[in-house]
Amino acid sequence: MGDINNSLKNQPLLETIKQDDGLFQIRLSGDWTLNNLVAMPELIKGIKQSVNNNSSKWDLSSINILDTASALLLWQAWGQKTPANLDIKPEHLRLFALWPKQALPDMETPGFSVQSILTYLSGELTSATSQLLTFITILGQLLLDTGHLLRYPRDVPWSEISITIYDAGVRALGITALVGFLIGIVLSYLSALQLKLFGAEIYIIDILGLSVIRELGPLLAAILVAGRSGSAMTAQIGIMRVTEELDALSAMGISHSLRLVLPKVIALTVSLPLLSVWTSVAALIGGMFSAQNTLDISYQQFLLKLPDAVPLLNVFIGLGKSAVFGLMIALIACHFGFRIKPNTESLGNETTNSVVAAITVVIMVDAVFAILFMDVGMP
Amino acid sequence: MSEPFAIRLEHIWTSFGDKVVHKDISLALPKGEILGLVGASGCGKTVLLREIIGLQIPNKGEIFVMGESLKTLSSSHGKRLRNHCGVLFQKGALFSVLNVFENIAFPLRELGIKDEEFIKRLVFMNLENVGLLAKDAWLKPADLSGGMTKRVALARTLILEPSLLLLDEPTSGLDPISSQDFVDLLSSLHRDLKFTVILVTHDLDILRDLCTQIAVLADQQLVAFGTLANVLACKHPFVQRYFHNQRAQRVFSYQAQPRTQQGQLNG
Ligand SMILES: Nc1ncnc2c1ncn2[C@@H]1O[C@H](COP(=O)(O)OP(=O)(O)OP(=O)(O)O)[C@@H](O)[C@H]1O
Ligand SMILES: [Mg+2]
Numbered sequence: 184m185g186d187i188n189n190s191l192k193n194q195p196l197l198e199t200i201k202q203d204d205g206l207f208q209i210r211l212s213g214d215w216t217l218n219n220l221v222a223m224p225e226l227i228k229g230i231k232q233s234v235n236n237n238s239s240k241w242d243l244s245s246i247n248i249l250d251t252a253s254a255l256l257l258w259q260a261w262g263q264k265t266p267a268n269l270d271i272k273p274e275h276l277r278l279f280a281l282w283p284k285q286a287l288p289d290m291e292t293p294g295f296s297v298q299s300i301l302t303y304l305s306g307e308l309t310s311a312t313s314q315l316l317t318f319i320t321i322l323g324q325l326l327l328d329t330g331h332l333l334r335y336p337r338d339v340p341w342s343e344i345s346i347t348i349y350d351a352g353v354r355a356l357g358i359t360a361l362v363g364f365l366i367g368i369v370l371s372y373l374s375a376l377q378l379k380l381f382g383a384e385i386y387i388i389d390i391l392g393l394s395v396i397r398e399l400g401p402l403l404a405a406i407l408v409a410g411r412s413g414s415a416m417t418a419q420i421g422i423m424r425v426t427e428e429l430d431a432l433s434a435m436g437i438s439h440s441l442r443l444v445l446p447k448v449i450a451l452t453v454s455l456p457l458l459s460v461w462t463s464v465a466a467l468i469g470g471m472f473s474a475q476n477t478l479d480i481s482y483q484q485f486l487l488k489l490p491d492a493v494p495l496l497n498v499f500i501g502l503g504k505s506a507v508f509g510l511m512i513a514l515i516a517c518h519f520g521f522r523i524k525p526n527t528e529s530l531g532n533e534t535t536n537s538v539v540a541a542i543t544v545v546i547m548v549d550a551v552f553a554i555l556f557m558d559v560g561m562p
Numbered sequence: 563m564s565e566p567f568a569i570r571l572e573h574i575w576t577s578f579g580d581k582v583v584h585k586d587i588s589l590a591l592p593k594g595e596i597l598g599l600v601g602a603s604g605c606g607k608t609v610l611l612r613e614i615i616g617l618q619i620p621n622k623g624e625i626f627v628m629g630e631s632l633k634t635l636s637s638s639h640g641k642r643l644r645n646h647c648g649v650l651f652q653k654g655a656l657f658s659v660l661n662v663f664e665n666i667a668f669p670l671r672e673l674g675i676k677d678e679e680f681i682k683r684l685v686f687m688n689l690e691n692v693g694l695l696a697k698d699a700w701l702k703p704a705d706l707s708g709g710m711t712k713r714v715a716l717a718r719t720l721i722l723e724p725s726l727l728l729l730d731e732p733t734s735g736l737d738p739i740s741s742q743d744f745v746d747l748l749s750s751l752h753r754d755l756k757f758t759v760i761l762v763t764h765d766l767d768i769l770r771d772l773c774t775q776i777a778v779l780a781d782q783q784l785v786a787f788g789t790l791a792n793v794l795a796c797k798h799p800f801v802q803r804y805f806h807n808q809r810a811q812r813v814f815s816y817q818a819q820p821r822t823q824q825g826q827l828n829g
Contacts, residue, residue: 217722218645221673250723250755252670252684259680274754287682288696425658525704526658 193247195219202240205395209233212245217252220498230260254278318518324440325448325514331441343446351412352454356461358411359404363462366403367395367469370559378498384478388485389562391470392493397560400463401455405508407462408455409541413516416447417537420520421530427457439521448513455509456502459533496560504552508545515541565629568593568726568758569614574623576609583609584620585782590742591775596752596759598769601779601803607762608652610779611728613656614760615649627726645673652731652762654715656703662689663699666717673722688717693743694716708735716744723751734766741765750793766813790814 195213202208209230213219221270222227243249258265258279265279332339374390420443423429467489474480519537523529569591576584591597599607612618614625616632625632627643636645656665666685675681677788686696692713702713710734719727733741743797749772752759763769769776769790775795778786780800786793794805804810 217670221675248755252721252723255680255683255687259677279753281687282683285683285687287686288699384793459818526702530660 195223195226195246195253195409197226199233206240207233208240208242210242210245213248214248214252214259215246216248216250217256218255220256227256227260230257231278231495234261234266240264240268241270243269243275246275247270249275251278251281255282258282268504274399285322314518314522314557317521318514321440321444321514321518321521324438326445328438328441328445332445338441338532340446342443343442344450347411347446347450348454350415351408351451352458355404355408355411355458359407359458359462360465362403362407363465364469365402366399367391367466367471368473370394370399370466371470371473372407372477375474381480384480385488387470387474387478387480388488389492391474392489393562395466395470395495396463396493396501398501398549398553400466400547401459401505401508403466404462404505405512405545406542408451408458408509409545410538412451413512413541414534414538416513416516417520417523417534418530420517421523421533425530444513444517447517448510451509451513452506453509455512457502459497459505459508492562494560494562500552500556500560504549506550507548511544511548512541514543565626567626568595568628569760570626570629571610571614572624572626573623574610574613574620576606576613576618576620582782587623587779587788589777589784591758591760593758594756595774596761597775597777599760599762599771599779600764600769602800605779606782607779608730611649611681611730611760611762612727615644615647619653623781645722646724647726647728648722650715650719650727650729650732652710652734654703654717655717656706656711657716658703660692660703661699662701662706662714663667665703665714666699666721668718669722682771683722684778685717691720691747692717693740706708709737709740712736713740720747720751723755723757725755727756727757727759727761729759731762731764733765741767757778766810770813778809 193214195215196211198210198212200208200210254275263282371387371391375384375386378384378387378390420429421434423443429439432442463518471480471482471485474485475482516537519533519540523533567590569589571587571589574584574587576582578666587610593594599610600829601607601728607798609618612644613620614627616635627647630639630643656662660668663685666688667681670681670684685699689696689699692715694710694713698706703714706714712732716729716732719729733744736744745768751757761768761773775788776786776790777784778796778801782796786796786801787796793801796802805814
């Protein structure tokens with residue numbers, strides 16, 4: 184411990200000496216560095232007091248080290264001037280010459296006015312319209328790319344697509360199964376309580392089958408994927424902007440939408456329906472498990488009754504819905520990814536926005552499907 | 563007697579997987595020296611700097627900074643040590659959410675300084691020192707050119723005038739004039755503050771004009787260490803190629819102004 188104190192902390196000292204002629208001499212010594220002074224605020228206070236005392240002689244000649252910041256502190260404490268009677272090493276005096284001629288630019292202070300509110304509002308409006316525009320641009324570009332790929336199938340980015348399917352689909356199997364299973368148990372348990380009251384236990388199969396296959400499976404899978412892969416995709420594109428990888432791609436003449444957007448869109452459109460079937464199965468297993476325990480409905484009974492309770496059409500509605508969910512999640516993730524500016528704050532904001540927007544859109548699309556297919560596939 | 567060495571490396575070994583980067587490096591740098599660390603690209607200069615800062619731990623060996631072993635350093639103590647240590651990273655490492663002004667003011671605010679006028683004066687003084695304009699202060703790091711980023715990072719490093727400076731390629735990406743300005747700035751600060759500097763550089767002019775000591779890394783080892791004259795006399799093949807090619811000879815034979823005089827001329 185001792186050595187660091189010796190070598191780094193040659194303490195700054197302030198001594199006031201009364202001279203024979205009745206005047207005061209103020210003697211500064213040691214290392215006057217900002218680091219030291221911040222730890223000893225009483226020194227600067229002492230200096231200010233001495234200035235008020237109108238003491239006559241300042242002796243800075245025994246200062247060992249004086250850094251620019253401490254010189255500024257002293258100069259400010261002296262009332263933005265150097266005292267008339269000053270004894271100082273010439274190399275230190277130079278530090279005080281800097282400040283009087285320094286021209287300080289005005290700080291930018293944001294003021295509140297009607298105008299600033301108006302600019303804010305118009306800014307928000309233009310940003311909303313520009314968001315819409317860029318989203319449409321991405322969509323349009325995607326269509327063009329699809330056309331391009333139909334003509335030149337050699338350009339299909341197979342490896343990117345398969346990597347994304349693996350990342351967003353295969354690696355999500357565990358979490359979707361777990362969540363599906365648990366929701367199935369909870370749903371079945373809650374319904375069982377009500378059904379028991381009416382002695383209509385057997386309808387648990389209808390309730391579970393329809394709600395899980397048609398609604399919950401696709402929705403759960405989509406929400407999990409939006410949180411899991413949507414955020415990752417946004418952040419990935421954002422980091423590519425920060426590290427100038429996007430620019431590198433452009434410079435090599437590689438289209439962002441073909442290499443980055445399209446594989447993600449295809450991968451999610453393909454893998455989300457599969458994931459939703461998987462989630463539905465897990466939820467049904469959970470429901471079956473719970474039904475057996477609470478209502479004594481055997482697995483066989485459950486499986487036998489299921490096809491009658493849920494027309495096959497519902498499976499296709501669920502699949503179609505999931506494909507649209509996947510498409511929207513990927514598009515939204517990419518859209519927000521490209522909006523990221525090269526700083527960490529924007530990265531965080533846009534990733535949040537991306538997940539929120541994706542989940543909202545998923546639920547909105549789900550509502551649209553519910554309205555469109557109101558009379559379809561009901562038993 | 564306090565420690566005469568700012569940095570002491572004792573038998574440093576570093577490897578990543580089976581790739582050995584440092585093989586038994588020992589070095590003792592007295593206080594107040596300016597050490598130029600040179601070596602081929604990828605020979606482990608940045609890694610060595612990171613080890614001195616304590617961001618990375620060597621596989622074997624011990625590092626002493628101001629006489630303190632980094633191994634046995636307590637955290638509060640380490641924090642004090644870092645307050646006295648300024649680091650310039652190779653890529654600048656500016657905070658992307660803060661503008662230039664706030665980036666440079668950051669170390670001051672961390673010290674707990676509240677006086678806005680003080681901060682403002684000091685920041686603009688440093689901005690001017692590194693050759694930037696006052697209006698650049700409101701730009702975000704993303705809107706800076708490569709050289710400007712370097713300068714802002716340098717201003718942030720210098721604002722506390724630390725007693726130990728670690729600079730990773732401070733002049734790469736700067737034009738020759740700015741690079742000369744950097745040499746002048748650092749030598750005038752060095753004259754006043756007598757700090758110790760370790761700088762990684764590929765710039766032969768800086769080795770000639772600024773550095774009082776030179777260390778050469780090659781073959782994972784420290785092959786030469788000493789004043790420029792000592793290093794020039796070294797017979798190691800890498801040193802021969804580095805310091806005795808035509809370009810280097812042009813730089814080193816043109817010893818018109820010794821370093822100290824030059825500092826005074828510009829100071
Ligand atoms: N975290 C790491 N993992 C694996 N290898 C690493 C890591 N960091 C550095 N290396 C390797 O160590 C070697 C030295 O890297 P370093 O960044 O120190 O080079 P350098 O001397 O600074 O080169 P340059 O002059 O190009 O900046 C390189 O070969 C690099 O690949
Ligand atoms: Mg490096």
